[in-house]
Amino acid sequence: MYKNILLVDHESNLATALQFLLGHAGFNVTLASSYAEAEAAVDGMRPDLALIDASLPDRSGYDLCQALLARPGLQHLPVLMLTTRSLEVEREKALSLGATDFVVKPFDPAAILGRVQELLREAA
Amino acid sequence: MRAFRLPRLRKRLWLAIGALAAVELIAIILLVPVHPLLAAAAGAIGTLGAGLVIDRRIGRPLVATERGAGIIATTNPGHRLEVKGRHWLGRLPETVEQLGGAVARSRRELEEAAAAWTTRIEARKTRLETILREIREGVLVCGPDGRINLYNRTARELLSAEPALGLGRNINEVLNEGPLRHTLRLLEPREDAADVPADAELVCATASGERLLRCRVARLATDDPDTAGFVMTLQDVSRQTRSALRREQSLREAVEALRNPLTSLNTASESLRLAQQAGMAEDVARFSGMINEETHRLTEGFKALSTETMSVVTDNWRLEDVHLGSLVDGIKQTGDSTTLPRIQCRADVWVSAEPYLLSQVVEALLARLVADLGVSAVALSGREEGSLVYLEMNWSGDVIAPDELDEWLDAGLEDVGGTVTLREVLQRHDTTAWSQPDLSRTGRALLRLPLPGAPEKVRTTEVVPARPEFYDFAVEEAEPVRPLGAEAEASLASLDYVVFDCETTGLAPSQGDEIVSIGAVRIHRGQVMHGETFELLANPGRPIPSLATSIHGISDEDIADAPPVEEVVRRFHAYAGDAVLVGFNIAFDMRFLRLKQRRCDVRFDNPTLDALLLSILLHDHTGEHTMESVADRLGVGVGGRHTALGDSLTTAEIFTRLIELLPGESINTLSEAIAAQERMVEFRRQQRAF
Numbered sequence: 001m002y003k004n005i006l007l008v009d010h011e012s013n014l015a016t017a018l019q020f021l022l023g024h025a026g027f028n029v030t031l032a033s034s035y036a037e038a039e040a041a042v043d044g045m046r047p048d049l050a051l052i053d054a055s056l057p058d059r060s061g062y063d064l065c066q067a068l069l070a071r072p073g074l075q076h077l078p079v080l081m082l083t084t085r086s087l088e089v090e091r092e093k094a095l096s097l098g099a100t101d102f103v104v105k106p107f108d109p110a111a112i113l114g115r116v117q118e119l120l121r122e123a124a
Numbered sequence: 125m126r127a128f129r130l131p132r133l134r135k136r137l138w139l140a141i142g143a144l145a146a147v148e149l150i151a152i153i154l155l156v157p158v159h160p161l162l163a164a165a166a167g168a169i170g171t172l173g174a175g176l177v178i179d180r181r182i183g184r185p186l187v188a189t190e191r192g193a194g195i196i197a198t199t200n201p202g203h204r205l206e207v208k209g210r211h212w213l214g215r216l217p218e219t220v221e222q223l224g225g226a227v228a229r230s231r232r233e234l235e236e237a238a239a240a241w242t243t244r245i246e247a248r249k250t251r252l253e254t255i256l257r258e259i260r261e262g263v264l265v266c267g268p269d270g271r272i273n274l275y276n277r278t279a280r281e282l283l284s285a286e287p288a289l290g291l292g293r294n295i296n297e298v299l300n301e302g303p304l305r306h307t308l309r310l311l312e313p314r315e316d317a318a319d320v321p322a323d324a325e326l327v328c329a330t331a332s333g334e335r336l337l338r339c340r341v342a343r344l345a346t347d348d349p350d351t352a353g354f355v356m357t358l359q360d361v362s363r364q365t366r367s368a369l370r371r372e373q374s375l376r377e378a379v380e381a382l383r384n385p386l387t388s389l390n391t392a393s394e395s396l397r398l399a400q401q402a403g404m405a406e407d408v409a410r411f412s413g414m415i416n417e418e419t420h421r422l423t424e425g426f427k428a429l430s431t432e433t434m435s436v437v438t439d440n441w442r443l444e445d446v447h448l449g450s451l452v453d454g455i456k457q458t459g460d461s462t463t464l465p466r467i468q469c470r471a472d473v474w475v476s477a478e479p480y481l482l483s484q485v486v487e488a489l490l491a492r493l494v495a496d497l498g499v500s501a502v503a504l505s506g507r508e509e510g511s512l513v514y515l516e517m518n519w520s521g522d523v524i525a526p527d528e529l530d531e532w533l534d535a536g537l538e539d540v541g542g543t544v545t546l547r548e549v550l551q552r553h554d555t556t557a558w559s560q561p562d563l564s565r566t567g568r569a570l571l572r573l574p575l576p577g578a579p580e581k582v583r584t585t586e587v588v589p590a591r592p593e594f595y596d597f598a599v600e601e602a603e604p605v606r607p608l609g610a611e612a613e614a615s616l617a618s619l620d621y622v623v624f625d626c627e628t629t630g631l632a633p634s635q636g637d638e639i640v641s642i643g644a645v646r647i648h649r650g651q652v653m654h655g656e657t658f659e660l661l662a663n664p665g666r667p668i669p670s671l672a673t674s675i676h677g678i679s680d681e682d683i684a685d686a687p688p689v690e691e692v693v694r695r696f697h698a699y700a701g702d703a704v705l706v707g708f709n710i711a712f713d714m715r716f717l718r719l720k721q722r723r724c725d726v727r728f729d730n731p732t733l734d735a736l737l738l739s740i741l742l743h744d745h746t747g748e749h750t751m752e753s754v755a756d757r758l759g760v761g762v763g764g765r766h767t768a769l770g771d772s773l774t775t776a777e778i779f780t781r782l783i784e785l786l787p788g789e790s791i792n793t794l795s796e797a798i799a800a801q802e803r804m805v806e807f808r809r810q811q812r813a814f
Contacts, residue, residue, distance in 0.1 A: 011384045013414040017391035020407065024398050084383040106386035109394040 002028040003120055006047040008038045008064060009082065010057050018051070021109050022116065035059040035067075042068060047077060049120055051112075054083035054094070062097045069098045078119040082107075136212045137178070144174040185211035188745040193220050194788055195743075199781040200759035201228035206746050262337075262358030265344075270295045273353065280655065282358050285334040287699035290656040291648040292620045296331075297701065303328035304341070308354065311343045327361065336362040371432065378429040385421040392418060445578035446479045447472075448506040448515060455487050463491045465499050465519070471506030474578035475513045481549045482575070484537045488546055489517065489557070489571060492532045497521060508577055515573040523569040524559035533557065606729040611704075612795040616783040619794060621647040621733075622703040623776040624658070624696070625768045626713045627676040629668050633716045638664030639689050640678045642696050643768025645776050646703065650783075652776045658699045659769040662692035676767070690724045693717060697726040704794065708751055708775040710734045733797055735775050737804045738782045742789065754778055 005022055009015045010033045019029040030045055032038035035058045050068060054061040065079050081099040083090055094102040100119055103112065148167045155163035185207045192205035201224045205217045256263055262279030266272050272293055275283075283289045288297035295304065307326045323342035330337065341356040392414040399407035448471040456467055467490070475482075493499040503518040524532070533547040533556075550556050555574050562568035611619060624644035630637035644658040661678065663686040673679050686692075696717075707713045710732050717728050739754045748757075755762045755774055758781040762774050786792070791800050 011388055013418055014384065014388040014391055017388065017395040017411060017414060020395040020411075021391060021398065024395075024402075084380040105383040106390055109391045 002026065003048040004045055005029045005116065006032065006038065006041060006045070006050040006052075006068075008032045008034075008050065008056065008061065009053040010034060011053070018109070018112070021113060025113055025117075027116070033057070035061075035064050038064055039067065042071065042074075046073065048123065049078045049080065049116060051080050051082060051116070052099075054081055054085070054090070062093065062099075065094075065099050066097055076123065078123045080112075080115065080119060133182070133212055133214055133216075137182070140174055140177060144170055181210065181212040184745075185213050185217070189213065189217050189220055191743055191745040192217075193223075194785065195757065196220065196224035196227060198785050198788065200757070201225070201231060202759060203757065206748075259357075263355065264295065264358065265353065265355045266295050267353040272298070279358055282335060282337065282360055283330060285332050286330055287658060287695045288331065288701055290646050290699075290701075291653060292646075293701055297698070298331055299337070299339075300329045300331060300333075304339070307339075307341050308343075311341065311354070313343075334362075335360055374432045375429070378425065378432050381428065382422065382425045385418040385425060389415060389418040389422065444477065444479055445474050446477045446482065448475050448513065448575075449473075451477075451479060451483050452486065452504055455483055455490070459487050459490075463494060465490060465494050466501040467504055468501070469504045471504060471515070473506035473508050473513045475506075475515075475575040476578045477553055477575055478549070481537070481544070482553070485546050485549050486515070486573075488535070488537060489532065489573075493517065493519060493524075493571075496528065496532075497524065511577050512574045513577045515575055517571040517573075518562055518568055520568050523561055524571065526559075529557065529559055529571075606731075608731060608795060608798075611731070613793050615792055616786060616794060616797055617650045620649075620703045621706045621776075621779070622700045622730075623647060623652075623706040623735075623772050623779060624700070624713065625707060625771040625775065626716050627678060627768045628716060629664050629666065629672050631712075633719045636666065637716075638662075638666060639692065639716050639720075640664050640668060640672075640683055641676070641768040642692055643770070643772045644696065644699060645769070645772050647706075647776055647780060650780060652773070652780060654773070657769055657772075658696060660692045660695060661686040662689040663687065664689055690720065693720045693724045694726055697724070697728065700728075700730060703730065705730045705732045706735060706775065706779050707732070708734070708771065708778070709736045731794060731798060733779070733794075734801060735779045735782060737801050737808075738786070738797070739778070740808075741800055741804050742782065742785050751775070751778070758782070 003026075005027045007015055007018060007022070007029050008031075009018075012033065015031050015033065019031055022029045030041050030047070032041045033056075035056050038052075038056075047068075050065075052061040052064055056064065061081060061083075065081065068074050068077055068079065078100040079098065081094040081102045082105060083094070083102065084105050086104045090104075091102045101115065103115070147170050151166040151170070152163050155166060188207045189205055192203055192207075195203045203224060205221060207213070207217045211217075256274075256276035259276060260278065262282045263274075263276045264272060264279050265274040272289070272291055272295055274291070275289070280289065283298055286298045288294075303326045307324045310324050311320060313320060323340055325338065325340050327336060327338050329335065338359045338361045339356050341354055343354045344352055346352050392411045396408060396411035396415065399411055449469060452467065452469040452471055455464070456469075464487070490502060493502060497519075499519040499521055501519065505516050505518070507514045507516065533550065534545050537544050537546065537549070547556075550573070553575055555576070557571060557573040559569060559571050562570050622644050623646075624642060626639045627641040627643075628637050628639055639662050641661050642658065646653040646656045648656075661683050663683045665688060668678060668680055668683070687695075705714070705728070711734070714728065714732060721727055735754070736749060739749050739757075743749075743754075743757065746753075746757075748754075751771065751774060752762055754760075755778055758778055760774065760777040760781065783797075786797060786800075789800070791797050
């Protein structure tokens with residue numbers, strides 16, 4: 001059975017390419033480019049994992065992380081935060097606000113794929 | 125017969141008494157038998173008349189001579205006695221004036237002798253002052269209690285926004301107290317003296333928060349309590365700090381801006397590979413387009429990062445106001461004369477530049493003119509045009525070919541290790557240089573170098589007519605001053621004073637008249653501190669009547685951009701601190717200030733002294749007490765009359781002479797001076813009642 005991944009990033013090229021890679025690896029990827037779009041998308045799906053960029057155009061990615069985890073049935077949703085900020089405090093902040101892991105851009109696509117699979121295994 | 129040898133004064137006195145006695149004797153002989161009462165009346169009128177004559181001819185001239193002698197003996201040996209009309213004092217006034225001349229001569233001789241001794245001390249002092257002036261950092265020397273004993277010109281410029289800066293004022297009024305106190309504690313001598321550092325560095329804001337300063341503080345290690353304290357150097361790091369923060373932010377943003385395109389590039393490349401493997405032509409084209417797009421973004425991001433990196437180098441250069449003529453003089457004095465042409469310089473203009481690097485550029489260009497073009501003499505000039513100053517080198521010969529000039533500009537500056545080119549220095553000053561023929565003189569060529577101009581350094585003071593005298597005694601009663609404390613018994617010469625004057629829109633503050641200007645100067649240990657003046661125009665928030673403008677010369681246009689009165693009063697309050705306030709007819713000025721107290725949230729409860737009242741007290745032999753006549757009497761030059769600062773400076777000079785005279789009236793302390801002044805107020809009030 002295909003796993004559902006919610007990918008939230010306003011970098012359209014990155015989101016499209018990542019969607020292609022994840023789809024090629026057998027995942028069902030739903031794209032959103034903002035907090036609002038992500039909220040709307042989750043109303044029609046049940047993600048198994050979320051990849052969220054920390055800097056969304058309308059609100060912070062951390063807000064979205066917390067909002068998703070507050071939804072019924074999603075308390076244990078694995079969330080992988082993507083960020084351009086390499087500060088150690090960003091990692092602390094992400095983990096404190098409920099994210100499962102934290103990846104600084106630029107990243108190796110293969111590594112992200114591996115990490116996604118790992119998180120889904122752990123969640124299962 | 126002895127009476128015939130009497131001096132003229134006594135002879136006249138006895139003649140008057142004799143005449144009176146004779147008249148009274150005749151009157152008694154003739155009138156007593158007729159009417160005894162008439163005889164008595166005639167006798168009384170005769171006595172009164174004689175008294176009036178004696179007072180007019182002897183009493184009044186004697187008092188004027190006594191007062192004048194006091195002035196001659198203490199402050200102004202050249203003073204001319206104010207003895208009016210005929211008198212019986214003979215040559216006494218002339219003799220007193222001759223004595224004054226003799227005193228003046230003796231004083232001159234003494235001064236000449238003293239001058240010889242002080243020359244050596246002055247030379248040392250001048251040397252110290254020169255060193256302090258040339259030090260690029262601000263320097264402040266404070267006593268152990270934090271009172272400022274000395275500061276240099278740079279410190280004054282750095283702390284120009286701090287009205288409390290002045291000799292005798294506390295450093296805590298000028299700099300943010302906390303960091304300095306902490307640092308001084310670190311430097312306090314302790315038993316484990318080995319651990320006490322010799323100096324320490326701190327960064328602290330000025331009291332107004334206008335600047336951020338990096339300070340190095342060292343305690344003055346001395347056994348003499350008079351010279352103990354601490355010395356500190358000041359360096360403005362406001363710009364550097366702001367600049368560093370901005371640079372840091374820009375660099376971070378520039379680096380972060382590279383992360384997304386890099387990630388997209390990586391991901392799109394991987395996707396492209398997979399799409400190619402799967403033979404998905406449409407996706408191959410899509411990801412190829414993405415790669416192109418992200419490569420372009422990366423290139424743009426790299427350019428931004430590169431620019432920021434460049435600014436890291438050049439932002440550390442500090443632009444200062446530099447006098448171009450002085451800079452060229454420096455090159456002439458310190459440059460290698462064998463490589464430089466003869467320089468004729470006319471450049472009395474100021475530029476905003478990094479002084480050392482600019483002088484290196486000018487020197488390098490001059491040397492190139494000699495070495496490459498064989499120029500032997502250069503006329504160097506500075507000319508202001510708008511916000512720029514054109515530095516022009518003019519010589520007899522050909523222009524510099526563009527390629528050749530490019531080569532000169534791209535060469536490194538030897539004195540800074542060749543790491544910075546002339547062009548980089550010019551770019552930092554937002555400028556470049558070019559060569560062209562001198563169109564006004566054939567056979568001559570120019571090298572033009574526009575530089576950012578610096579603000580005008582010299583301001584001229586307008587001279588305007590006088591303000592009318594104004595008396596008001598009620599205000600002093602209504603506004604009690606703070607208890608005097610220890611300063612009550614302090615000698616007048618040892619106190620700190622702030623002498624001030626206000627120019628206003630009119631004479632009635634209670635009817636809406638406002639301050640339009642405040643000028644002030646400090647007196648510290650009897651010295652008028654010409655370098656510690658206060659002068660601000662204030663916007664009164666109402667039109668200035670033309671009558672007022674005709675008096676002080678300040679028009680609506682002048683105050684259009686001035687701060688509001690409340691702001692100026694607050695700044696003056698900070699400038700005045702706890703000093704004794706002094707004015708000429710100070711009640712007038714105090715009334716304006718005190719009516720502003722509540723709105724400004726300040727309180728002017730300083731003790732006050734009035735130079736006008738003190739002059740009346742000391743020189744009651746004359747009714748001439750205008751500022752000009754008092755200044756003339758005391759040998760004070762009147763400069764900048766009718767401006768707030770000009771009048772303050774004149775009043776200050778008058779006041780310093782008045783406090784030298786006050787001990788002659790047994791007035792030595794502040795409390796005695798205030799008491800005497802209050803007696804004068806009472807006296808004037810009674811005079812007014814009549």
